[in-house]
Amino acid sequence: QVQLQQSGPGLVKPSxxxxxxxxxxxxxxxxNNWWSWVRQTxxxxxEWIGEVYHRGTTNYNPSxxxxxxxxxxxxxxxxxxxxxxVTAADTAVYYCARDRAGGTSSDFDHWGQxxxxxxxx
Amino acid sequence: QPVLxxxxxxxxxxxxxxxxxxxGGGSNLGVNNVNWYQQLPGTAPKLLIYGDNKRPSGVPxxxxxxxxxxxxxxxxxxxxxxxxxxxxxxxxxxxxxSVLFGGGTKLTVL
Numbered sequence: 518q519v520q521l522q523q524s525g526p527g528l529v530k531p532s533x534x535x536x537x538x539x540x541x542x543x544x545x546x547x548x549n550n551w552w553s554w555v556r557q558t559x560x561x562x563x564e565w566i567g568e569v570y571h572r573g574t575t576n577y578n579p580s581x582x583x584x585x586x587x588x589x590x591x592x593x594x595x596x597x598x599x600x601x602x603v604t605a606a607d608t609a610v611y612y613c614a615r616d617r618a619g620g621t622s623s624d625f626d627h628w629g630q631x632x633x634x635x636x637x638x
Numbered sequence: 639q640p641v642l643x644x645x646x647x648x649x650x651x652x653x654x655x656x657x658x659x660x661x662g663g664g665s666n667l668g669v670n671n672v673n674w675y676q677q678l679p680g681t682a683p684k685l686l687i688y689g690d691n692k693r694p695s696g697v698p699x700x701x702x703x704x705x706x707x708x709x710x711x712x713x714x715x716x717x718x719x720x721x722x723x724x725x726x727x728x729x730x731x732x733x734x735x736s737v738l739f740g741g742g743t744k745l746t747v748l
Contacts, residue, residue: 562739562740563726563728563739564739577736612682618688622671623671623673623729623738626685626688628683630682631682
């Protein structure tokens with residue numbers, strides 16, 4: 518079955534860059550799906566960060582003001598998130614997810630396990 | 639700024655029918671599909687309803703979705719204790735070129 522396995526550090530220093538990976542198994546990352554990152558601040562709701570298609574096309578949440586970069590490495594069946602210039606407000610559980618319906622939808626049928634990333638010195 | 643608005647809480651007793659609303663606008667719910675997610679404590683969200691009113695395999699038919707114009711609803715009938723969770727609506731927004739999530743509704747089974 519489709520599995521998304523997340524990896525990356527749980528602690529990042531203020532002004533640093535948060536970097537996370539999501540490895541896809543049970544399905545090809547080279548497909549009509551898009552691959553997204555979503556975060557959830559403690560006790561709060563969900564916020565979409567951005568998405569990537571296997572050819573490298575991306576879309577981002579404009580509220581992140583250009584700090585997010587989502588990329589894909591098809592040879593590793595992996596996609597990644599870099600979030601620059603982090604502050605305490607970026608402390609959240611970060612999820613990767615598959616959007617099965619395409620780049621202009623919100624149909625996330627498979628999710629990673631989530632990683633809590635804390636921003637602290 | 640486009641947003642999806644949900645009530646922060648809803649409740650019902652076992653066996654009852656409860657609805658959760660999601661209000662949006664012409665650039666999101668008015669032109670794109672709404673999807674609903676269930677999130678149990680400490681777990682990742684789970685797709686509950688997609689394409690306005692379709693259920694993924696394995697989701698009980700007690701859960702149903704509907705949409706009219708710029709408003710959508712999730713209905714849970716025959717409420718069970720295990721339905722106690724947070725529920726989120728989501729849709730693509732054409733003006734932001736971005737996915738929007740509603741603020742979430744905490745459903746309590748009394």
